Amino acid sequence: MKGRFQLSLAVVLLVALGLGLTLYKHFALGFPLLRGETNTIWSIEADVEFMADGGPVKATLTLPAHQSDVRILDESFASPGYGINQFDDNGQRRAEWSIREAKGRQTLYYKVNLYPDSVSDPDREPPVENDTLTVKPRLPEPYQTAADSLLESVTERSADARSFAGTLITELLNPSPSQNTNMLLGMIDNRESRTRLLIDLLTMADIPVRMVRGLYLEDGRRRQPMLDMLEVYTSDGWLMFDPVTGESGNPANFFLWQRGGKSMLDVMGGTQSSVSFSMISQAVPARDLAIRNSQADQVALVDFSIYDLPLEVQNAFKNILLIPIGALVVLFMRIIVGLRTSGTFMPVLISVAFLETQLLPGLTIFITIVSIGLWIRSILSQLNMLLVARLAAVMIVVIGIMGAMSILSWKLGITQALTVTFFPMIILAWTIERMSILWEEEGPKDVVIEGFGSLLVASISYLLMSNPTVEHLTFNFPELLFAVLGITLMLGQYTGYRLLELRRFRPLAQG
Amino acid sequence: MEVIRRFIDSFAKPGQLREAGILSMNSRNLDYVIKYNPRRLLPQVDNKLTTKQMAQQAGVAVPELLGVVSYQSEIKNLSQLLAAHEHFVIKPAQGSGGKGILVITGRDGDRYVKASGDTLEFEDINRHVSNILGGLYSLGGKSDVAMIEGLIQADPVFNDYSFEGVPDIRMIVFRGFPVMAMLRLATRASDGKANLHQGAVGVGLDIATGKSLRAVQFDSPIKLHPDTRHSFESLQVPHWDRLLELTAACYGMTGLGYLGVDMVLDKHLGPLILELNARPGLAIQIANGCGIHPRLQKIEAMPDWNIPIPERVIFSKQHFTSQHFSS
Numbered sequence: 121m122k123g124r125f126q127l128s129l130a131v132v133l134l135v136a137l138g139l140g141l142t143l144y145k146h147f148a149l150g151f152p153l154l155r156g157e158t159n160t161i162w163s164i165e166a167d168v169e170f171m172a173d174g175g176p177v178k179a180t181l182t183l184p185a186h187q188s189d190v191r192i193l194d195e196s197f198a199s200p201g202y203g204i205n206q207f208d209d210n211g212q213r214r215a216e217w218s219i220r221e222a223k224g225r226q227t228l229y230y231k232v233n234l235y236p237d238s239v240s241d242p243d244r245e246p247p248v249e250n251d252t253l254t255v256k257p258r259l260p261e262p263y264q265t266a267a268d269s270l271l272e273s274v275t276e277r278s279a280d281a282r283s284f285a286g287t288l289i290t291e292l293l294n295p296s297p298s299q300n301t302n303m304l305l306g307m308i309d310n311r312e313s314r315t316r317l318l319i320d321l322l323t324m325a326d327i328p329v330r331m332v333r334g335l336y337l338e339d340g341r342r343r344q345p346m347l348d349m350l351e352v353y354t355s356d357g358w359l360m361f362d363p364v365t366g367e368s369g370n371p372a373n374f375f376l377w378q379r380g381g382k383s384m385l386d387v388m389g390g391t392q393s394s395v396s397f398s399m400i401s402q403a404v405p406a407r408d409l410a411i412r413n414s415q416a417d418q419v420a421l422v423d424f425s426i427y428d429l430p431l432e433v434q435n436a437f438k439n440i441l442l443i444p445i446g447a448l449v450v451l452f453m454r455i456i457v458g459l460r461t462s463g464t465f466m467p468v469l470i471s472v473a474f475l476e477t478q479l480l481p482g483l484t485i486f487i488t489i490v491s492i493g494l495w496i497r498s499i500l501s502q503l504n505m506l507l508v509a510r511l512a513a514v515m516i517v518v519i520g521i522m523g524a525m526s527i528l529s530w531k532l533g534i535t536q537a538l539t540v541t542f543f544p545m546i547i548l549a550w551t552i553e554r555m556s557i558l559w560e561e562e563g564p565k566d567v568v569i570e571g572f573g574s575l576l577v578a579s580i581s582y583l584l585m586s587n588p589t590v591e592h593l594t595f596n597f598p599e600l601l602f603a604v605l606g607i608t609l610m611l612g613q614y615t616g617y618r619l620l621e622l623r624r625f626r627p628l629a630q631g
Numbered sequence: 632m633e634v635i636r637r638f639i640d641s642f643a644k645p646g647q648l649r650e651a652g653i654l655s656m657n658s659r660n661l662d663y664v665i666k667y668n669p670r671r672l673l674p675q676v677d678n679k680l681t682t683k684q685m686a687q688q689a690g691v692a693v694p695e696l697l698g699v700v701s702y703q704s705e706i707k708n709l710s711q712l713l714a715a716h717e718h719f720v721i722k723p724a725q726g727s728g729g730k731g732i733l734v735i736t737g738r739d740g741d742r743y744v745k746a747s748g749d750t751l752e753f754e755d756i757n758r759h760v761s762n763i764l765g766g767l768y769s770l771g772g773k774s775d776v777a778m779i780e781g782l783i784q785a786d787p788v789f790n791d792y793s794f795e796g797v798p799d800i801r802m803i804v805f806r807g808f809p810v811m812a813m814l815r816l817a818t819r820a821s822d823g824k825a826n827l828h829q830g831a832v833g834v835g836l837d838i839a840t841g842k843s844l845r846a847v848q849f850d851s852p853i854k855l856h857p858d859t860r861h862s863f864e865s866l867q868v869p870h871w872d873r874l875l876e877l878t879a880a881c882y883g884m885t886g887l888g889y890l891g892v893d894m895v896l897d898k899h900l901g902p903l904i905l906e907l908n909a910r911p912g913l914a915i916q917i918a919n920g921c922g923i924h925p926r927l928q929k930i931e932a933m934p935d936w937n938i939p940i941p942e943r944v945i946f947s948k949q950h951f952t953s954q955h956f957s958s
Contacts, residue, residue, distance in 0.1 A: 617649075625917065
């Protein structure tokens with residue numbers, strides 16, 4: 121009784137462990153439970169170009185910061201002959217390319233793959249000194265006077281930092297601007313100068329503000345410029361404003377690259393430097409993304425897993441991990457249903473062969489080979505032969521039949537029979553031997569019963585093992601094996617009636 | 632609909648079988664075979680030669696051993712060995728379920744006559760022995776030895792019920808108590824084999840008296856022997872007490888708690904133990920028309936089962952008669 125309790129406990133623990141790990145991988149790491157879910161990831165490439173003077177060159181590029189609403193999956197640098205160095209500059213990641221000697225046109229590449237995670241809360245960190253300007257800027261006259269009166273009128277019409285920034289931007293966008301505004305607009309000739317002016321004006325009004333740069337993610341865009349945006353510190357945290365449209369809030373698909381007003385690109389030892397961006401989106405299966413995500417985070421469950429193996433080995437494991445499912449079918453059919461099979465796990469091996477041949481061709485090939493084999497075996501039994509020699513002879517004959525079937529089917533244009541090679545030959549030879557003994561000892565009826573039982577179990581486990589969802593689950597959630605093991609232990613304790621016993625003992629039932 | 636209904640009706644409900652005390656195969660394996668038959672004790676019953684030697688040491692009657700062939704090279708002595716005997720049985724020591732048993736009932740010149748009347752060349756016997764040595768009939772193809780035994784002369788009491796071969800008596804003995812018994816009779820349908828699922832007749836026997844309770848063929852009750860048309864009603868196995876004591880002794884001899892004991896009645900030698908089985912089948916329940924589980928539980932509930940053989944036999948006779956149980 122004590123043993124049975126321990127076993128039950130083990131069953132519960134194993135099943136809980138298997139399902140728990142699976143659910144953890146699904147909910148925490150994002151592995152999809154079903155096949156076919158896809159997610160979009162973005163690849164952004166920054167092309168840095170400049171003309172090198174012929175001496176030593178150092179080019180520094182701001183790299184995108186790790187941010188909560190976007191996951192950076194991986195980054196790569198390509199630049200022949202250059203040394204790469206990443207460093208942290210006051211919380212801003214930067215990459216530095218360096219070379220002793222370079223002349224002429226240089227192109228350096230930085231590529232990042234990223235995945236828009238979920239919408240995140242706004243940045244609530246209060247402004248720090250090097251984020252914003254500390255000294256109040258002053259514009260040359262008469263612009264300063266115009267600015268002062270503009271700020272005054274905006275102050276009257278606003279309540280807080282948020283409405284102040286909104287009103288100020290709207291004022292600059294007014295199609296019939298006031299005189300003061302019109303004068304200030306004269307300072308603006310592009311997006312960057314507009315952003316700078318807005319930062320100056322907001323700083324004058326004692327509102328914490330900073331410049332951010334980023335890109336709109338649009339598929340297939342090439343040579344995209346970096347866009348300047350404003351971030352104003354409001355009571356709800358930092359709030360982004362588009363200086364050209366006046367819209368507030370994080371725009372959809374806007375990927376924030378840099379915070380603060382530092383330059384994007386610095387080149388020493390070169391001229392005419394520029395950086396441009398191109399981007400593409402690709403749909404990747406959600407599973408691949410989850411693996412990349414988890415590997416980036418170094419989740420042990422994924423880091424120490426099948427995904428780390430070479431692809432070829434992974435493919436082998438795909439089949440191996442299905443075998444426990446087949447074994448479970450055998451257990452169920454024998455312990456719960458009570459079906460007779462020839463050899464305990466031979467049906468599993470047959471169903472693995474079916475995975476290569478498909479069901480109907482597989483059944484046809486199996487029945488053909490075993491039938492011919494039984495016939496040849498009956499001829500062999502006329503000869504005085506030692507058992508091992510006869511088994512070997514049967515095996516050679518089996519190989520011969522397989523060869524003949526392959527050639528015949530090739531001539532007939534049926535390519536499926538070519539996959540016969542996947543049938544385990546020794547298993548087939550043993551099956552033939554066992555069946556022929558069964559035939560001699562018990563008669564053909566038992567051969568048919570056992571053969572039918574084996575093929576039925578093999579077909580059922582084939583149907584399960586070839587199910588794409590089952591394959592997906594066993595391969596991506598190998599921890600489900602714990603649950604399978606638990607169920608196996610549970611079936612091993614089952615002392616109830618088998619389904620076929622209910623029929624067999626029917627005459628003994630009372631009433 | 633009617634077909635489906637009839638199909639479903641052909642299955643009993645688990646509750647009905649449980650109420651009838653039917654032991655299931657899974658429960659037999661887990662609750663009895665694994666629990667009461669320690670693995671290390673199994674080889675002695677899996678090997679008929681060991682069983683025989685053990686029985687002889689314990690003073691339990693077994694069929695006479697004429698010879699053993701252990702190696703291929705010994706086969707050349709076979710004809711010499713067989714020449715001395717008119718009739719004999721060749722069987723694999725590690726065979727199961729009656730596989731590989733060759734029964735020679737007489738000679739026809741140089742040829743050997745089988746129980747079925749077919750004749751064999753010496754070459755055929757030679758090959759059969761060679762197959763046995765190669766492990767054809769043993770579990771997992773292990774190499775085996777061939778035993779040559781004296782042929783059993785069936786007790787004439789079974790003449791009316793025997794088509795071919797010698798009827799054997801299968802008894803289940805649990806912790807040394809005979810629990811349930813049946814007589815197995817070969818028929819034309821079973822091709823002279825005493826295998827119930829091949830059409831041999833199973834006759835349930837009353838543990839108290841050795842009288843027939845009912846007979847089944849292919850799991851269905853029958854009144855008359857299908858070949859001899861003789862009624863089973865008056866059948867009573869002689870030497871019944873001796874048979875009960877023999878089975879009970881097998882427990883002390885092997886240490887196996889759950890055992891199937893196969894016995895025969897020889898015309899001259901009386902009851903002999905033919906074979907022991909550590910995982911006896913469940914067809915005995917069908918032959919007896921009742922479940923074995925309550926009887927096993929009764930013994931499991933006993934505080935002390937280690938009592939002398941005669942007392943165990945008395946206990947079984949008292950508690951396991953069928954009349955007693957149906958009341």
